[in-house]
Amino acid sequence: MTMPIFDINPILAQIRARLDKHRLDTGKYSRWIWQDKGGRRKLGINEYGCADAANILYTLNCFPQEEETRRAFVQTLQSFQNPQTGMFHEPTHIKMHSTAHCTAALELFDARPLYKFSELEKYMTPEGIRAYLEGLAWGGETAPFGHEGAGIYPPLVITRAVGQEWLDAYFGWLDENCDTASGLWRKNFINPALPMWLRMGAGFHFLFNYADAKRQFPYPEALIDTCLDIYDRALLPPNFGECCHFIEMDWVYCLNRASRQTPHRFYDIRTALYNFAEKYIAYLESVDWERDESANDLHLLFGALCCIAELQLALPGTIQSTVPLRLVLDRRPFI
Numbered sequence: 134m135t136m137p138i139f140d141i142n143p144i145l146a147q148i149r150a151r152l153d154k155h156r157l158d159t160g161k162y163s164r165w166i167w168q169d170k171g172g173r174r175k176l177g178i179n180e181y182g183c184a185d186a187a188n189i190l191y192t193l194n195c196f197p198q199e200e201e202t203r204r205a206f207v208q209t210l211q212s213f214q215n216p217q218t219g220m221f222h223e224p225t226h227i228k229m230h231s232t233a234h235c236t237a238a239l240e241l242f243d244a245r246p247l248y249k250f251s252e253l254e255k256y257m258t259p260e261g262i263r264a265y266l267e268g269l270a271w272g273g274e275t276a277p278f279g280h281e282g283a284g285i286y287p288p289l290v291i292t293r294a295v296g297q298e299w300l301d302a303y304f305g306w307l308d309e310n311c312d313t314a315s316g317l318w319r320k321n322f323i324n325p326a327l328p329m330w331l332r333m334g335a336g337f338h339f340l341f342n343y344a345d346a347k348r349q350f351p352y353p354e355a356l357i358d359t360c361l362d363i364y365d366r367a368l369l370p371p372n373f374g375e376c377c378h379f380i381e382m383d384w385v386y387c388l389n390r391a392s393r394q395t396p397h398r399f400y401d402i403r404t405a406l407y408n409f410a411e412k413y414i415a416y417l418e419s420v421d422w423e424r425d426e427s428a429n430d431l432h433l434l435f436g437a438l439c440c441i442a443e444l445q446l447a448l449p450g451t452i453q454s455t456v457p458l459r460l461v462l463d464r465r466p467f468i
Contacts, residue, residue: 137411137451138450138451138452138453139410139411139414139451139452139453140453140454141414141417141441141445141452141453141454142453142454142455143418144414144417144418144441145193145441145454145458147420147422148189148193148434148437148438149189149193149195150422151422151428151431151434152186152189152190152431152434154166155182155186155431156186157177157178158205159201159202159205160183160202160204160205160206160207160208160209161178161183161205161209162178162179162182162183162185162186162431163176163177163178163179163182163431164179164181164182164185164430164431164432165179165182165429165430165431166429167429175223175224178209179223180210180213180221180222180223180231180234180235181223181225181226181231181234181431181432182431182432183206183209183210183213183238184210184234184235184237184238185238185431185432185434185435186206186431187206187210187238187241187242188238188241188435188461188468189431189434189435189438191241191459191461191464192435192438192439192442192458192459192460192461193438193456193458194456194457194458194459195456196241203242206242207239207242207244210235210238210239210244211239211244211246211247213235214235214246214247214248215248216247216248217251218250218251218252219232219246219248219249219250219251219252219253220232220250220252220253221234221235221236221246226280227277227280227281227284228252229280229281229284229285230280230284232250232284232288233283233284233285233286233287233288233466233467234467234468236287236288236291236292236467237287237291237461237465237466237467237468240291240464240465241461241464241465245291245292246288246292249294250288250289250292250294253285253288253289253294256285256289257289257294257295257299258299259298259299259301259302260302262285262299262302262303262306263302263306265282265285266282266303266306266307266310267306269281269282271318271319271322272319272322272323272324273324273327274324274326274327275327275331276327276331276332276334276335277335278318278319278335279334279335279336279337279338279339280335280338282307282318282338282339283338283339283341283342283467284338284467286303286342286345286466286467287342287465287466287467290345290346290466291465291466300346304343304346304348307339307343307351308351311351311352312352312355313352313355314355315329315332315352315355315356315359316336316350316351316352316353316354316355316356316357316358316359316391317332317333317335317336317356317359318332318335318336318339328368329359329362329363329368330363330368330369330370330373330380330384333359333360333363333383333384333387334379334380334383336356336387337382337383337386337387338467340356340386340387340390340391341386341462341466341467341468342466344390344462344466345462345465345466349394350390350391350394353391353392353394353395353397354391354395354397354398356387356391357388357391357392357395357397357398357402358398360384360387360388360391361388361398361401361402361405363384364384364405364409365405369384374409374412374413374416375416376416376425376427376433377420377425377427377428377430377433377434377436377437378427378433378436378437379433379436379439379468381409381413381436381437381440382436382437382439382440382443382468384409385406385409385440385443385444385447386443386462388402388405388406388447389402389406389443389446389447392447403447403448406444406447406448407448407451409444410444410448410451410452413440413441413444414441414452417437417441435468436468438458439460439461439462439468441458442458442459442460443460445457445458446460
């Protein structure tokens with residue numbers, strides 16, 4: 134069956150224009166342009182505004198080449214690090230997520246944080262990382278374990294702070310504790326009060342670490358069944374595909390990358406991804422870019438762009454842009 138071709142150039146032009154509106158100075162960006170009703174947003178220069186500006190520019194394949202611009206980005210991102218702990222912290226996310234996100238953004242410039250991650254030193258041994266993973270709140274009614282358990286990997290691996298024994302311990306623990314029925318984490322701690330889409334979104338973070346390390350997903354067939362089931366039965370969030378967010382990328386990535394490791398339900402996956410792409414691109418074409426709340430958040434806008442980039446990979450020849458997109462996860466882990 135011949136599938137229609139989607140031209141996403143107008144969408145990408147809107148995203149680039151939106152990014153330019155968040156620019157404060159060379160290498161300095163705000164995450165939001167306008168405040169919310171509760172006054173909770175950190176306006177002005179923001180850790181995620183700067184990190185996601187770099188991420189968006191890389192994904193759009195128009196990453197800065199000028200040395201002055203690159204230096205400004207690096208110095209700005211490095212300035213957010215706490216010299217005593219080595220950690221980064223943006224108010225809407227835990228320190229582990231912030232540290233991973235800013236370290237990964239620096240890597241795009243072939244740069245590193247200025248200080249050692251002293252707060253993470255106790256987890257830099259095989260025994261330390263196993264104890265860390267064992268102690269996460271796997272059975273809670275939210276899913277912070279995704280940001281915590283997966284977030285520790287990028288800063289330590291990107292800066293070469295750990296070696297093969299640590300990697301074997303990290304992935305060995307995850308392999309042993311993956312749920313065989315869902316392909317997600319953690320077996321024997323599956324809380325029925327936690328929606329499967331939320332557990333999938335948390336598990337996605339571990340999977341891009343697996344992909345970075347060129348490791349086999351523990352149960353790709355089960356993961357595929359899980360993702361198709363929650364899509365077919367409409368068990369994803371009500372606004373799935375109708376706002377800028379990350380859950381769409383989580384779902385697309387899990388399906389597409391699992392399909393690289395097994396032929397299981399290959400055509401079911403392609404049909405589901407195409408059907409979703411058709412609806413998602415229609416939504417993005419309809420966005421009021423000057424007023425949309427989710428597009429006002431540079432972090433969520435980056436999430437939407439990641440989803441488009443992954444769909445372009447998953448559906449060759451179907452989603453076309455003059456300049457092909459580049460997913461940051463194919464260079465280093467973490468979004």
